[in-house]
Amino acid sequence: MLDAGLKAQLKGYLENLRTPIELIASIDDSAKSRELVELLNDIVAASDKVSLKTDGADARKPSFAIVRPGSDISVTFAGLPMGHEFTSLVLALLQVGGHPPRVEADVIEQVKALEIDDELRFETYFSLTCQNCPDVVQALNLMSVLNPKIKHVAIDGALFQAEVEARQIMAVPTVLLNGEAFSQGRMGLEEILAKIDTGAHQREAAKINAxxxxxxxxxxxxxxxxxxxxxxxxxxxxxxxxxxxxxxxxxxxxxxxxxxxxxxxxxxxxxxxxxxxxxxxxxxxxxxxxxxxxxxxxxxxxxxxxxxxxxxxxxxxxxxxxxxxxWRQMGVPGEEEYRNKGVAYCPHCDGPLFKGKRVAVIGGGNSGVEAAIDLAGIVAQVTLLEFAPELRADAVLQRKLFSLPNVTVIVNAATTEVHGDGAKVTALSYKDRIHDIDHRIELEGIFVQIGLLxxxxxxxxxxxxxxxxxxxxxxxxxxxxxxxxxxxxxxxxxxxxxxxxxxxxxxxxxxxxxxxxxxxxxxxxxx
Structure with missing residues (x-):
């Protein structure tokens, strides 16, 4: 699973483990489960402080928990935390294994001192190409290590598509708390703490005023x-x-x-x-x-x-x-209503959630064309709409774009409305600026790439x-x-x-x- 270079790095990292840890895998006979077992065996081989069991009972398969034996400290991943999440995996192994985190001491104490009546169960949906997701995953993992009343599972949305659709997850990272929406988008440890610890804002304001x-x-x-x-x-x-x-x-x-x-x-x-x-x-x-x-x-x-x-x-x-x-917004009806419900601004983060679906990219500059090229390898169909008479992207990007069979480019197109069924995007309307004719495109996702404000x-x-x-x-x-x-x-x-x-x-x-x-x-x- 891991190449020789990653195995050597992992072995070096795991020398910092202070206590034994146990990996408990929940698997079936799928190819992804076999990949997971291979990954976990690579981890076990990197340290004599790590052991593996494959009799986990988690309903999500493949998944695995990292557990500190004899305690209630654990971190769970549903899927294979590779790509941007490999660092999250390494940190979780170290932190469950007793290695001190590189976090300010007062923040650590704030997490430990949180007064929690009932257990807080966090679920984070991520994609392996999302650069915003690791901050959220790592923050919640650390909180679950520091405070026994906090639990966290990080879920690869691309691997659990049925679950994503049932829960209408349209953007990553998306965090649920006890089954209810908690946050979307990048958040660090201090930001999450500020949402949970309601008195933090007032205390910080008093410190600043002084x-x-x-x-x-x-x-x-x-x-x-x-x-x-x-x-x-x-x-x-x-x-x-x-x-x-x-x-x-x-x-x-x-x-x-x-x-x-x-x-x-x-x-x-x-x-x-x-x-x-x-x-x-x-x-x-x-x-x-x-x-x-x-x-x-x-x-x-x-x-x-x-x-x-x-x-x-x-x-x-x-x-x-x-x-x-x-990011500049389109400013059309339906955009705000369906933000993170099909209207997205980060193709790298949210693209995997639209695998096999139809999407539009708004904007013909470098960002828009790069987004369309990236998405074309994931989704069924990409329609790129540009307001001007021609694309503004670099020539080398345009050549690549026009070589792709599942991309349609429409210029002189003024986006007029985002349509949806109340839960998610279903279509996009635009006006042909030359012929003054309205058109409607049936689709599931819209990626806005029209510059900055x-x-x-x-x-x-x-x-x-x-x-x-x-x-x-x-x-x-x-x-x-x-x-x-x-x-x-x-x-x-x-x-x-x-x-x-x-x-x-x-x-x-x-x-x-x-x-x-x-x-x-x-x-x-x-x-």
Missing amino acids: KSEFDVLVVGGGPAGASAAIYAARKGIRTGIVAERFGGQVLDTMAIENFISVSHTEGPKLAASLEQHVKEYDVDIMNLQRATALVPAALPGGLTEIKLASGASVKARTVILSTGAR PNTEWLKGTIALSPRGEIEINARGETSVPGVFAAGDATTVPYKQIVIAMGEGSKAALSAFDHLIRVTAPADIAA
């Missing part, structure tokens, strides 16, 4: 924000980051092949590296905090205030806005924005408000690229520092 002012406050934790924080912290000044989710849009990016000096990486890996780099400096990271208002300094050199959705507020001598962007609505009326809603900046990253700078995809800088955002974030930090030493006299800056 903080003294910063010299530089960065709003946003993507590539631009991380770079700005590192450059500011290296100046020896008091630096903080407020982020709704650290990593930003990069977390939703599958393959990154144009990041100079790194031939290939994936968004979540890059985001984790960014966070780790920031944590090497004295930066106060305030994660899961959404900014709602900016109050400019009353006097030159005064303090700018950032108000947060939690009710807290933070003040700083300079502010760097790096709030990034999000800047996250700047909260700044309207406070700071100068372009007609597209981007923050207007000059060559130094300065905005229309003195002491407030901006960087990255939320600004008017052209070409929304990771490497450009990082450079812009660094430049904004240098400009903020220059502003500090010329306009104010922060106590933290050495004379």
